[in-house]
Amino acid sequence: MATTLTFLGHSAFQIRIDEKTILIDPFLTHNPLAAVSADDIEADYIIVTHGHDDHVGDTIAIAKRTGAVVISNHEICEWLLRQGVPNVHGMHIGGSHAFPFGTVKLTIAHHGSMLPDGSYGGNPAGILVQTTDGTIYHAGDTGLFYDMTLIGEEGLDVAILPIGDN
Template sequence: MAVRVTWYGHAAFLLESDGKRILIDPFLSGNPLAPVKAEEVQADVIIITHGHADHVGDAVDIARRTGALVISNYEITSWFQSKGVQNVWALHIGGGRDFDFGRVKLTPALHGSVLPDGAYGGNPAGVLLYLGKHRIYHAGDTGLFGDMKLIGAEKLDLALLPIGDNFTMGPADALQAVRLLKPKVVIPMHYNTWELIQQDPHAWARKAKAAVKGLKVVVLEPGGTFELK
């Protein structure tokens, strides 16, 4: 079973697997790189890594329109309920759950988490997705941490890693993260949305491939897709 991965810019991805559409951190309105409008996006599942506005994005409106299941930590799913979104499932870091589309587990992330209206957003997280035979890690917004080696022990097929610096790992730390995670494929994210996080993903890709033997690095343009077979 293949997984089709589409990047919407920043940390927003659409994963299509076995007929299900899984949307992660759908920051579209206000995202200068977004290739689609929020009202054009369909989703069966929405996963939110943390509460910042550039990750929660348009999730409330999309969830209301589509009826998608929203998965995040307890504080964020409770906030979604307060906004009229009742189809939610709360997890916390280290906890996972089997769903009809696959398994979702939250992992640590070194960052902050406050919701767009100032409400407490709980602990930030990364996400491990088990979709059929594939293991996919979306790091969320994070700095480098040594326990990425434990996440890598899951034998990752794909890692989605921030490289933008300032708010997250920069290129050097993201390179070290690749060494710890040892994924088969990595896609850089969370860069070039604004000048503050401007990076050259192709230069980073060359360094990453040189640092980890056999690694495939896929640099997507916003709206671009990659098929994980």
Template sequence: MSVTVTWYSHACILIESEGTHLLVDPFFTGNPLAPVDADKVSADVIFVSHGHGDHLGDTVAIAKRTGATVISNFEICNWLAAQGLTKLHPHHIGGGSNHPWGRVKLTIAHHGSALPDGSYGGNPCGFLFSIGGSKIYHACDTGLFYDMVLIGEEGIDLAILPIGDNFTMGPDDALRAVKLLKPSKVLPIHYDTFDIIQQDPAAWKERVEKETSTHVVLLKPGETLIL
């Protein structure tokens, strides 16, 4: 079954399979690298990893336009309900749910999660997707943690890892994350959006492929990988 992964820059990812569109951390408005506007993006389900504005992004506007269900932690779902959204599916870390398109489970992430108005955004998370016969781990915003070994035991086809440093893992720790996860492929994200997270993804690819058996996929914003 065909699964495609499109990187819209920063941590925003679109996963498509059998006509279903899963949109993660839809940061378009105010994103200098976004290749499309928020009103041009399709979504059946939106996933929000934490409350920061560069991840929550255009969730409310896109959900209202498309009728997408939003999956996030309990606190963020409550906040989104106060913004007028009704199709919400709250989770917490380690909890998952089955859907016609597959399954998602929330994983730990070491980060913050305050919402744009300063209210409490619960625990940040990553997402482990089982879709179209593939396992995709989107780490979202996180530092390195040793429990990535447990996530890797799932048999990861694609890991999506931040490499920007400063707010998340940098290149060194992201390389260590690859060694813990042992994915077939890895897609580096969360870099170059702002000056403070400028990185050289080609240099990182060279290091990863020299020290591991994982293939590094480099995408430009708007480009798509077929799994």
């Protein structure tokens, strides 16, 4: 399996695993670091760590245009269904699921998760993406916490730690 990881600005990343393209927190519009527009990027899967606008970002537009499956917590997935996103896969913190590109596991994160319209976005999450090439951890938008040592015991190959100061 060939895996590539591309930084798209802020907390947004693209992972390519063979023929599958996965976006994480696709905040592209209004993101000064994004070198690609939401209209031009392709996706088979989109993973949303939590409900803040700078992480949900362009999920709705990209998912509707591409038919990508959106992976997130159940509250965000239910909200996305109400926004007209046809393909979602809701999960719980600590749960994992095997997808065609690898296994996704939601981990704890410590911060809020209000959705762009002000509704509750469920528990925020970090994510582990485990493939035959290795394991990628994206912390979401969390602060540093001791249980990250447990996440590290998963045998990480890449850790993405978008920890802000406000």
